[in-house]
Amino acid sequence: MALINSLVSWFNTKRLSQIDFFKNHPIETQMETLTQLIDQASNTEWGKKYNFKNIHSLAEFQERLPITTYESVEGYIDRLRKGEQNILWPSEIKWFAKSSGTTNSKSKFIPVSKEAMEDCHFRGGKDILTLYTSLFPETGILKGKGLTLGGSHQINNLSNESYYGDLSAILIQNLPFWADFIRTPDTSIVLLEEWEEKLNKMTEATLNENVTSLSGVPSWYLVLLKHVLKVSGRKSIHDIWPNLELFVHGGVCFDPYRDQFNSLLPTDKMNYMETYNASEGFFGIQDDLDDKSMLLMLDYGIYYEFIPLENVNDENPKVISIEEVELYKNYAIIITTNGGLWRYQIGDTVQFTSLKPYKFKISGRTKLFINAFGEEIIIDNAEKAMQVACSKTNAVLKDYMGAPIFMGDNRKGAHQWLIEFEKAPDNIDEFTFVLDNALMSVNSDYEAKRYKSITLVKPQVTIAKPGLFYQWLKEKGKLGGQNKVPRLSNNRSLIDELLEKNK
Incomplete structure (x- = not known):
């Protein structure tokens, strides 16, 4: 065993030095990545469309290429799936990663190149x-x-x-x-x-x-x-x-x-x-198990850009590169990759916890949130509040979904949380109280809307029967793999479907 570990250590030495290099020289590493990606794809259909051979700076790259989503490149990907090549990336693409459709019931097929x-x-x-x-x-x-x-x-x-x-x-x-x-x-x-x-x-x-x-x-x-x-x-x-x-x-x-x-x-x-x-x-x-942040891997053939979350729905959103990000601010991720995705918005949001080196936490999804009343609850808020509520009420969580309860003629707005517990709290009212206060402590917009219950009243917590979410995923053919329950929704379609099954 000592011999095996010694060999591993020997092989690791070179890679650890490469990781140290991009940690110490992140901007140079990213610019080299972008230059290589543009050069490799210059003769593809996409490269010719946007004249990659005449892109000589980051500014030109950002001015020339639009921000893309799956919907905007779906036609190109469909052609790849039918066997056409050299469209988005020069090498042969025959594998496609099917997304679980967390934010959209329609499946997505992400091209996976050899690179x-x-x-x-x-x-x-x-x-x-x-x-x-x-x-x-x-x-x-x-x-x-x-x-x-x-x-x-x-x-x-x-x-x-x-x-x-x-x-x-x-x-x-x-x-x-x-x-x-x-x-x-x-x-x-x-x-x-x-x-x-x-x-x-x-x-x-x-x-x-x-x-x-x-x-x-x-x-x-x-x-x-x-x-x-x-x-x-x-x-x-x-x-x-x-x-x-x-x-x-x-x-x-x-x-x-x-x-x-x-x-x-x-x-x-x-x-x-x-x-x-x-x-x-x-x-x-995660390169330090005592730190819950993850190291951003900068030499995997991916160039990163970011949109401040508050600008993500703007017609022409502000897009920044890695040297401009700030600590503890929510950003939507934009990626350009060696799989042929160009300035592609993946739908996830992150917060940077360190800039030397660049470390981050996943904070949520651009489409998974509750913002029916200006409260802007994201997954990171919900996860933290659930953790506090479970800890203080001796409960163990299994799965959950949150959604708004919209205002009516004689009803103020609220949030509803459908929760399946591994171990239910002794007192659900106490759990609700702690959850509500925890959300206020991690989200000032929610706290403002909850002030004196002027806009939002206290949340409603509904206990899900055992196996509800599992059965729901099974009926949708989404058991196992990377499939997961959407934690938050800004409308009631999913939670009402689950509540109907919970009767």
Whole structure:
């Protein structure tokens, strides 16, 4: 084991020096990335349309290319899916990451080029190992296998030459052959499309493996781990996998699930490492496990721009590059990538917690919020308030959704929270009171609207019956993988649908 760790340390030395370089020279790294992207795509249809060969500065790039969304480039992507090439990116594109449609019921198919796969997503996976082993040189993580809970893929029905599926499944399908020796279960099981069949087969295949790490979405891992315990008859996951030491998580905020993981994995040897790996690219890794922020990975073939959240709906929004961002301000992310996305608004918002180096936290979605009365509640506000409410009322959260209650003839506005608890609070009125006050403490606009109940009255909390959100996702064909419950909605369509099922 000492020999393996020494070899890993030797291989890591070069990569750690590269990471140190972009941490110390972020602006130069980003400008080099942008120059390379423009040069590589200059002879594509998109490059010719916007005359990439005559772009010589950031100002020209920003003036010439518009901000894009999926809807604005969907026609180009549809052509790629039918087999056309050299449209948005020069290399062949035959894989498409199907989004879970968090903010839109319509599926999105994000092109994944060879460069995006190898220089972005796979490099991100390697960097997780690099950063973790540098933090824990005596780790035993390489002594066993990593358990990956991915999605599924299937042949695109528009062309036999193109394929789509969850990003995790695409990456698993394209891993080198030797990866099978360090992960579990077998690819045929990981890529099963039917969630409940996959759950049973994953459990059976991994019970007797030496699992040292997990990676995936926390909410779905809770389902898997509880199923593993039920089938095995054990009380703790470490009774099954005694050498388990790391959970690499992403997709949803981990804080609401932390207590449940601590209950399932009651040991101080367990480490939790957050990553930000979306269909559009791999963006961040937690490089200090005592700091909940993530390091922005600046040399993955992605150029970053940002729109202040207050300007995101403007006709010509203010767009800034990384050297202009400020601490603790909400920004919508704009990316230009080696997968052929150009000044693409992905829909996520972040706050920077450090500028030397650039570290950030995910704060929400540009389309997942409640702002029916000018209160501007974002996911970060809701997650923090839920955490406080659960902590002070000894409750354990499972899932939730928030939406406005609109004003009526004799009714003021309010928020309604439909919450499924793993462990319900002893007093729901106390929980509601704490939640309300916590929201006021983290959001001054909400506090102003709640002042003397002039605009908003206290929120309504409705307890969801066990399994409500799971059953709702199942009916929509969204079990497992990267699918998740939309936490916030600015209208009542989703919450009313769920409330009808909750009767």
